Amino acid sequence: MLLTNSNEDITKCVSVAVLLLVLTGIFFWRWWSTHLRHKTLPPGPVPLPVIGSLHLLGSLPHRSLHKLSQKYGPIMSVRLGSVQFVIISRKCYLQIAMKILQNVKCVSVAVLLLVLTGIFFWRWWSTHLRHKTLPPGPVPLPVIGSLHLLGSLPHRSLHKLSQKYGPIMSVRLGSVQFVIVSSPDAAKLFLGTHDIIFASRPQIQAAKYLSYDNKGMTFSEYGPYWRSVRKFCTVELLSATKVNGFAGMRREEIGLMVEEMKAAAKARKLVNLSETVSSVIEGMVCRMLFGKKNDERFVFKTVIDKSMEATGIFNLADYVPMLAPFDLQGLTKRFKSLSKELDEMFEILIDEHEKRNQASESPNRDQMDFIDILLSLKQEYSNTHDNLSYTIDRSNMKAILLDMVAGAIDTAKTSIEWILSVLIKHPRVMKELQKELKTMVGDKLLVEESDLTRLRYLHMVVKETFRLYPVAPLLVPHQSMEDIAINGYTIPKKTRVLVNYWAFGRDPKVWSDNWDEFLPERFLDNEFDFRGHDFKLIQFGIGRRGCPGMNLGLLNIGLVVSNMVHWFDWELPNGMSPTELDMKEKFGLTTPREKPLFAIPTYWT
Known part of the structure; x- marks a missing residue:
């Protein structure tokens, strides 16, 4: 329900009235200080700008002031810099001078109180009247x-606050108004019923530097450009046809991973699972996007990790703009450095593709990788992507590439890292999953993509991990495009909305009192799907700004996890028991484990 023009007019009128009250007080103060206060001040030398009469004091001020008093009298007014002084040079005039100062003090206090009253009324109105229908909050x-x-783990702090103020909570961070959504029912209102109102993104410093001034799909504002980019990425990379076309490549990469783990098991080698998972996902993504695996010139996973961590920090420059030039957190410097690293890598890749295409005939459409398709879109008009054909340039290309690299690598590898962690921490669940794999896959060396649809318990494990260990606990922020009323609360235009998905999985009203147990079987009789239509599992977002790469992400997650446990058991190092495994997270735009996951594989023979 949109707000009425009547309410807007009242708001404007009260705003103007309060502002005029403050300005009247300030004007009266200035007028009095210029015409009355200085009219009754004692005589004295005419002050210079800025320094006043400081130049007249000399090295012996008492002698200089005495000399001046012989000209201006025993009660003399002198301004030193911006400070007003009264100089008394005879004892008999001391009592008279004190009376003058007392009168000055009384009038000053009266005028100051008038100004403060206006300011107080302004603050009271803005807090209690103007925003009286905002949701409750601190x-x-x-x-x-x-x-x-917010603390070091904002999703936990906001969850704690929501237990006091409710699932729709108002929080002001610096000068920016936020609404925090902390339950599936509340999320349904914002991202379901009123999805179109909250489909835009706020402009933040991280996107300015890392996303080439908001030209990527993730952080661009809602509108024709965003729709064109999303359509392009979906059709040319993330559609079922495109994803299926890379099945052979994924099988090769999974096979290499399994062979590496077999060698580690034979040598009883300690494996950094976080690093292993990151490498295999990076290999698959780079082959899809660039037509080849990474080499030593490219450190995408390292730079992406740093970028996600920096982007997730609540940046003072975004919330207190007057502090932005000081870069108190050092984030501006970090963003510029990361942006430079990413830009150099993308420039090399794009240059290589351009030179290759100039040296030979352009590849067939079926042989093109994602960069080839971007370049073809830039070089010739496309009926399918007509809007983007007109606007795409090199910065757009790099912003789109960054979105695809970061989204495909970071979400999948962080999800897998948490799934393997919970499987090692809960041996019973691990055995149940291995039992299902033995039954459904049998003695095949690799779990194939065609096997995944039949692995029901694997899907339950993935869902339960998403519930308790979401990759993006606060999702990407939304922003309202117009004033709207929800549940009796007024949400003004340009209010930022944070969905605390981490809090969803800890709601006893949704998951019962055993919400804190890792129990995949809770999904046995529930049809909660990954698309989040019931808003309980929204790992990939939902609505217009939901992730279009969800199917690719789930496919990569299922392949890596199933093949990591089909023929392998995992033992923690140094005799550590599963219950001792540290499950702390590190906050960022995505939230990986605080410490890497290490374990020793045992290969079943």
């Missing part, structure tokens, strides 16, 4: 708002 501090309440 009282913000001046300048910083509630930034001090």
